[in-house]
Amino acid sequence: MNANALVEKQLVAATQIIEQQLDAEIEKLESLDADDLDAIRRERLAAMKERQQKKQEWISNGHGxxxxxxxxxxxxxxxxxxxxxxxxxxxxxxxxxxxxxxxxxxxxxxxxxxxxxxxxxxxxxxxxxxxxxxxxxxxxxxxxxxxxxxxxxxxxxxxxxxxxxxxxxxxxxxxxxxxxxxxxxxxxxxxxxxxxxxxxxxxxxxxxxxxxxxxxxx
The missing domain is CATH 3.40.30.10 (Glutaredoxin)
Known part of the structure; x- marks a missing residue:
């Protein structure tokens, strides 16, 4: 097998792995129920609130x-x-x-x-x-x-x-x-x-x- 063919084979293999990972992620998202989605929203909301609190603390310390x-x-x-x-x-x-x-x-x-x-x-x-x-x-x-x-x-x-x-x-x-x-x-x-x-x-x-x-x- 020449060098070009080897590179092409490696690229195909890498592409297949990426596609498999994407398929698994899509399947995982599609399997989420309402409770799972609510939990994700709560986590994101908590993270946003924490970030906002940090911003207020930074501003009070003269940041910006x-x-x-x-x-x-x-x-x-x-x-x-x-x-x-x-x-x-x-x-x-x-x-x-x-x-x-x-x-x-x-x-x-x-x-x-x-x-x-x-x-x-x-x-x-x-x-x-x-x-x-x-x-x-x-x-x-x-x-x-x-x-x-x-x-x-x-x-x-x-x-x-x-x-x-x-x-x-x-x-x-x-x-x-x-x-x-x-x-x-x-x-x-x-x-x-x-x-x-x-x-x-x-x-x-x-x-x-x-x-x-x-x-x-x-």
Whole structure:
């Protein structure tokens, strides 16, 4: 059997399996009685109510807007109140920090499930030392009170100031601190000439060392 015939045979077999699965699912749905349907409706209604309650809780915690934290104490309070936090460490004089601000303003409104905030690195010396932040801008991605990942500068975003909001959204989504519905293995289409490399996600184990000096340039 040649290679083409083998591939065709495998495709036919895969199609048959999918059809069998669909037939079984249709048969299962057709066999549901009124009580089963009522139970499904109740489960969906309960899930909708739970989601609505979560939305109200998120809004009360300042989700849905991109806000500034006053000090380090507020950072710790925020990470305790919100399950998912994206915190931008910035300096006023850095142009690239303003670029990040623009994108995070958009994402904060889109992903109400996550708290988007920023803190002036000069007002947070303890945090910047503890988290080993050496490059600005740096995004600290926190889940359940623990730092899960960092986005340092624009290296993961195509090494350009012209990255899209969708690219940043995808990169944050790879750390599971937002509800990302796209393909995590494939970055969204970037502007012509911009290439985004997919790197294996790292597990954070304490602080990071060896980064370059605190700067907004590569």
């Amino acid at each position: 807007e991109y806000s500034e934290l006053c000090d380090e104490k507020e950072f710790f309070e925020t990470t305790k109140k919100s399950e998912n936090v994206v915190c931008h460490f910035y300096r006023d004089q850095f142009i690239r920090c303003k670029i990040v601000d623009k994108h995070l303003n958009v994402l904060a409104r889109k992903h109400i499930e996550t708290k988007f905030c920023k803190i002036n690195a000069e007002k947070a010396p303890f945090l910047t030392e503890r988290l080993s932040i050496r490059v600005l801008p740096t995004l600290c991605l926190v889940k359940n009170g623990k730092t899960k990942d960092y986005i340092v500068g624009f290296t993961d975003l195509g090494n350009t100031d012209e990255f899209t909001t969708e690219t940043l959204e995808w990169r944050i989504g790879r750390s599971a601190v937002i509800e990302y519905t796209g393909d995590l293995l494939c970055p969204p289409a970037s502007k012509p000439g911009i290439k985004v490399d997919i790197k294996k996600k790292k597990t954070i184990r304490g602080g990071r060392r060896g980064d370059s000096d605190d700067s907004d340039s590569d």
